[in-house]
Amino acid sequence: MFLLGASYYFYMSWKAEYILLIVVSTLIDYFVALEMGRSESQSRRKKLLFISILSNLGFLFAFKYFNFFNDSVRSLFDYFNIFYGVPAFQVLLPVGISFYTFQTLSYSIDVYRGVQKPEHHLGIFALYVSFFPQLVAGPIERSIHLLPQFYQKQEFVYRRTIDGLILMGWGFFKKLVIADHLSVIVNNVYNNPTDFTGIPLWVATYFFAFQIYCDFSGYSDIAIGAAQVFGFDLMKNFRQPYFATSINDFWRRWHISLSTWFRDYLYVPLGGNRVSQWRWYSNMMVVFLVSGLWHGANWTFVVWGALHGIYAIISVVFARFWTNLPERSKNLLHPHFQTIIQIFLTFHLVCFAWIFFRANSLGDALYIVTHLFSGIEISRGYGLEVGGLYGLSIIVGAIALMEIVHLLQQQQSMREMLAAKPIWVRWGVYYALVISILMFGKFGITEFVYFQF
Amino acid sequence: MFRFLIKVTIFLLVGTIIINTLAYIAESASPNPASQFLQLDQKALRSLLKHSSITKAIAIGNSHTFAISFDDLDIEGFPIGRAGGDWFETSFILKRVIPDLKEVDTVFLPVSYFSFYENNAAISEREIRRLHLYASLPSWSSIEGDYYHFLLGKSLSFFPITTVVRQDNWKGVFYAMFHFAPAHAQNLAIGDEAQCQYMKVSELTAHARSRATEHVQMAWDLNAKEPELYLEVYDTLADTIQFLKERNIRVILFTPPYYEAYTLHYQDLDFGTIKQMKASIKAIQAIADIEYYDFSTDREISMNAQLFSDSDHLNRCGRSLFSKKLKDIIRLDR
Numbered sequence A: 001m002f003l004l005g006a007s008y009y010f011y012m013s014w015k016a017e018y019i020l021l022i023v024v025s026t027l028i029d030y031f032v033a034l035e036m037g038r039s040e041s042q043s044r045r046k047k048l049l050f051i052s053i054l055s056n057l058g059f060l061f062a063f064k065y066f067n068f069f070n071d072s073v074r075s076l077f078d079y080f081n082i083f084y085g086v087p088a089f090q091v092l093l094p095v096g097i098s099f100y101t102f103q104t105l106s107y108s109i110d111v112y113r114g115v116q117k118p119e120h121h122l123g124i125f126a127l128y129v130s131f132f133p134q135l136v137a138g139p140i141e142r143s144i145h146l147l148p149q150f151y152q153k154q155e156f157v158y159r160r161t162i163d164g165l166i167l168m169g170w171g172f173f174k175k176l177v178i179a180d181h182l183s184v185i186v187n188n189v190y191n192n193p194t195d196f197t198g199i200p201l202w203v204a205t206y207f208f209a210f211q212i213y214c215d216f217s218g219y220s221d222i223a224i225g226a227a228q229v230f231g232f233d234l235m236k237n238f239r240q241p242y243f244a245t246s247i248n249d250f251w252r253r254w255h256i257s258l259s260t261w262f263r264d265y266l267y268v269p270l271g272g273n274r275v276s277q278w279r280w281y282s283n284m285m286v287v288f289l290v291s292g293l294w295h296g297a298n299w300t301f302v303v304w305g306a307l308h309g310i311y312a313i314i315s316v317v318f319a320r321f322w323t324n325l326p327e328r329s330k331n332l333l334h335p336h337f338q339t340i341i342q343i344f345l346t347f348h349l350v351c352f353a354w355i356f357f358r359a360n361s362l363g364d365a366l367y368i369v370t371h372l373f374s375g376i377e378i379s380r381g382y383g384l385e386v387g388g389l390y391g392l393s394i395i396v397g398a399i400a401l402m403e404i405v406h407l408l409q410q411q412q413s414m415r416e417m418l419a420a421k422p423i424w425v426r427w428g429v430y431y432a433l434v435i436s437i438l439m440f441g442k443f444g445i446t447e448f449v450y451f452q453f
Numbered sequence B: 001m002f003r004f005l006i007k008v009t010i011f012l013l014v015g016t017i018i019i020n021t022l023a024y025i026a027e028s029a030s031p032n033p034a035s036q037f038l039q040l041d042q043k044a045l046r047s048l049l050k051h052s053s054i055t056k057a058i059a060i061g062n063s064h065t066f067a068i069s070f071d072d073l074d075i076e077g078f079p080i081g082r083a084g085g086d087w088f089e090t091s092f093i094l095k096r097v098i099p100d101l102k103e104v105d106t107v108f109l110p111v112s113y114f115s116f117y118e119n120n121a122a123i124s125e126r127e128i129r130r131l132h133l134y135a136s137l138p139s140w141s142s143i144e145g146d147y148y149h150f151l152l153g154k155s156l157s158f159f160p161i162t163t164v165v166r167q168d169n170w171k172g173v174f175y176a177m178f179h180f181a182p183a184h185a186q187n188l189a190i191g192d193e194a195q196c197q198y199m200k201v202s203e204l205t206a207h208a209r210s211r212a213t214e215h216v217q218m219a220w221d222l223n224a225k226e227p228e229l230y231l232e233v234y235d236t237l238a239d240t241i242q243f244l245k246e247r248n249i250r251v252i253l254f255t256p257p258y259y260e261a262y263t264l265h266y267q268d269l270d271f272g273t274i275k276q277m278k279a280s281i282k283a284i285q286a287i288a289d290i291e292y293y294d295f296s297t298d299r300e301i302s303m304n305a306q307l308f309s310d311s312d313h314l315n316r317c318g319r320s321l322f323s324k325k326l327k328d329i330i331r332l333d334r
Helices: A002-012 A016-037 A042-079 A097-113 A122-130 A143-151 A158-190 A199-229 A247-251 A256-270 A277-295 A297-322 A335-358 A361-372 A388-409 A415-418 A423-440 B002-029 B033-050 B063-067 B089-098 B128-135 B147-156 B173-176 B201-225 B230-243 B260-287 B315-328
Strands: B057-061 B077-081 B104-108 B250-255 B291-294 B309-310
Touching: A002 A016, A002 A122, A016 A042, A016 A122, A097 A122, A097 A143, A097 A158, A097 A256, A097 A361, A097 B077, A122 A143, A158 A199, A158 A388, A158 A415, A199 A335, A247 A297, A247 A335, A256 A277, A256 B128, A277 A297, A297 A335, A297 A361, A335 A361, A335 B250, A388 A415, A388 B230, A415 A423, A423 B002, B002 B173, B002 B250, B033 B077, B033 B089, B033 B128, B057 B063, B057 B089, B063 B077, B063 B104, B063 B315, B089 B104, B089 B128, B089 B230, B128 B147, B201 B230, B201 B260, B201 B309, B230 B250, B230 B260, B260 B291, B291 B315
Parallel strands: B057 B077, B057 B104, B104 B250, B250 B291
Antiparallel strands: none
């Protein structure tokens, strides 16, 4: 109950009245699931599931998408000079709504499928919905993983607490030292793209790739670490995504909780890959389009999603082509070199899509795309001068350190590696982490990128 | 759990030593402006209490306090101007130091155009000044409800985080240590403090525009964030005046001279705030025996750029002239 109170207080410290949304959503799904558990009738269970889906997606639509679709329809009507009088819905987007609605939806669907028993304890269920470490930006937890943990007696475990604190420290390092420094340069270019051509657009795009990774994975690490300190295990949300060797591999490493959610609750129900070839491609595109829309109410996110859909389809087509190649042709390059090329290509495909994700409008995105190779006529410098050479050194050094850690993690978890070292090495690393955050971190009011979703 | 607590304690103790070492290195190589404010606060309060037996008057408030020159007022007085200080802090300091200043019979309080819309605890860039207040004042109480800043402020004394966490991410320190020449801020001043440094009219006017805009924006932002702030500041000021009057201390409120462009630009952006400030002072005067002197548009001073170090602060010559004019009006020998 303490954790539930703390979680509600945490959410209310942003905007108190919006706690009502979480409470209503919690109550609806709690009672719907209980009824589904009592009902033998498949048709009645389906109707109850529909209530849950409608209410959760209804809240999401009202607060997040109504104005987007309304504006799009208005633009269409204006194009044909037809009067359109539906006003905009003046409301602030509730923080974390995309995350907790998906989390409660997964619970309702799992109960419907019989995978999860309905939770009878309202307080425990409310805690599942609102657990503060992952409430505002994930990971989107499954009920079968998180709910049972609330019934376990939590005892203090030294190693687990230390690991949780280290993970939080690493998250703060990624956010404050890397992401927030990168945001200065990225914002300078992406908020005024027409002032730049060529190299600055490349640099800002690469930097955004690292900014969004460090920002989001940094938050995830803080959330997972905080939960760990309290004795709870949350799912891993990132697994060195820029080491992916294909787009499918990328989505097994990036925002894992969301991509598995879409796989289990949208892709598989649509038929997945157990359908005709064209239906399979269509399923992939639908999933990525919805994923794009989930990220934001803007056509740039839809295009971002569509690009990944196209990548996924092409990779399936290419996989077939690759399978049919003679073995001799497949082994022309050394496997390590082949892996490097795959990582390089995948990274650039992802970066190209990030252009649309970050751009403030489709016009800006198209400008950037069409001016990537337009020479180096610069009216406002490279865009890097806002950070200065010193700021750039911090960024490059911190990213290099992060990637070294990632490379080492391919062999063994850093925490296991540290645990095996003598105390003076461990404490040296801890102090270095804390002091580098204090010395090189950007403090002040900076939001986490994924809070806007 | 016990083992964990022991290790955490040792970790924090060693961490404190490291933080203090880093703070020493940073301050030696390249003093942080924020920590310089703290040092000034600490020095001022120590000096004041050291001279408590002879101090007859004090001037206390934000940086506009320094418009007063006690030498030119011809009185044993002490200024405690805190750059960016707000009324809550001024009141807090007064209530703690006045009991120790037995000889003080006059208190000067500057009232700026934006004074009723200032609360450092509510502005993230200025929270540090609230921490400095608690770090420099030897008191174990806080401004009402301000426990968070109180705890952080008290911890500054032995855990100088604000000296290690620098806006420039240690760029100034490393540049100084490795003898790289840092980019110098453009020095617009002509002359030095002894010679009454001043800016060129064009630069002073530009400064006035940006400073007025900054002050107006701060007031608007705070008013939007804390609609009750104006009333809270008013109540704090009224309460402070009552505290001083109960001790038979003469209270003199003043608005110092500002460069004319500052006032003009401020009025253009937000005349309402100035009007409201003056109305509030009038309301307080109606219920308490206090004096208010508005020199903000004094023609002899406000139109003379050479009397200002920047658009809302007088230089040494300006302070001298203003203080002499003030002395003639208030007649401190009465």
